Amino acid sequence: MLATLNMALSGETDLVLTRSFNASPALLWRALTDPAILPRWQWAQEWPMVTCDMDLQVGGTFRWVWRTAPDRLMGVKGRFLTVDAPHRLIHTETFDEDWTGGETTVTQTLTEIAPQTTRLTMTVRYSTAEARTAAAASGMLPGMEDAYAKLDALFPRLIPELGRSDFRIIGTGDLKITVTRSFPARKPAVFRAHTEAALLARWMGSAEMPLAVCEMDPRPGGQYRYTWVMQDGTRITLSGTIQSITPDRITATEVFDPDWTGGPATVETTFTETAGRTTVQVTVTYATAPARDQVLASGMGEGMAGSYDLLDALL
Secondary structure (H helix, E strand, C coil): CCCCCEEEEECCCEEEEEEEECCCHHHHHHHHHCCCCHHHCCCCCCCCEEEEEECCCCCCEEEEEEEEECCEEEEEEEEEEEEECCCEEEEEEEECCCCCCCCEEEEEEEEEEECCEEEEEEEEECCCHHHHHHHHCCCHHHHHHHHHHHHHHHHHHHHHHHHHCCCEEEEECCCEEEEEEEECCCHHHHHHHHHCHHHHCCCCCCCCCCEEEEEECCCCCCEEEEEEECCCCCEEEEEEEEEEEECCEEEEEEEEECCCCCCCEEEEEEEEEECCEEEEEEEEECCCHHHHHHHHCCCHHHHHHHHHHHHHHHC
16 A cells, blocks of 8 residues: 555644554554664654653653764654554653754544555644644655655564564664664573684574674673675675673674664663563664764664574573
């Protein structure tokens, strides 16, 4: 189904936007409200979302920030007035650089119109008729449709991803990306899978991007090296040096060749076991904010999620 975003005026201050998605109401709700998923689609014009903080409850607040230029950010904040999953979400919002004439109220209604097809109706209420007119004339529609097209393209990957694991990838602060995933295994087994080359080689690659080189020296000062072969035959190598290593935590510095992440990054991997299940948290700190944003927008999450699925099966 080819969907388009439609816009209409209602009353003196309301702007109504509608679009259909190839997803159930529950899946669309998750994509609209999960801070680990929103940055993967809610951006356009090469403006990555770099901050996505949400407290999804009545009275809870949120803050979203996009990087519109290397030295420029655009932020919006608000509070949730109604949280009725997966049917209705109402929140206020105010932009840091207020171009909408003050606080607006946004009502999103999700209606299932066919199996696995949901219509989203978004009503934005502006403070004045003039503010509504300015917003309607601002060119916001193409940017929103660009983001919604990304969301529609993401759904086929989200369905198996959400069904198979608790994998999460989010940007934190200006320089960090944090990835978490739990595994049905004791901590020593998960730790070995991250530190023994013979085990690493069984889950860090994929059919689309096989691992051709896997070297690991798991000690302070030890080095590691992974080389993947892309579908066009080109190779990408990741080399690192371990700074510290314990059964609970590994800290390292690493850099890609070719270097597409803006220089060396610091990586901290922690292992926490609860009731026989181990959670892995990987926090990567990049040299610059634009480098972090580029990685966050690169689709790295899909690759990591697939690799962790292979690790899950291995354990």
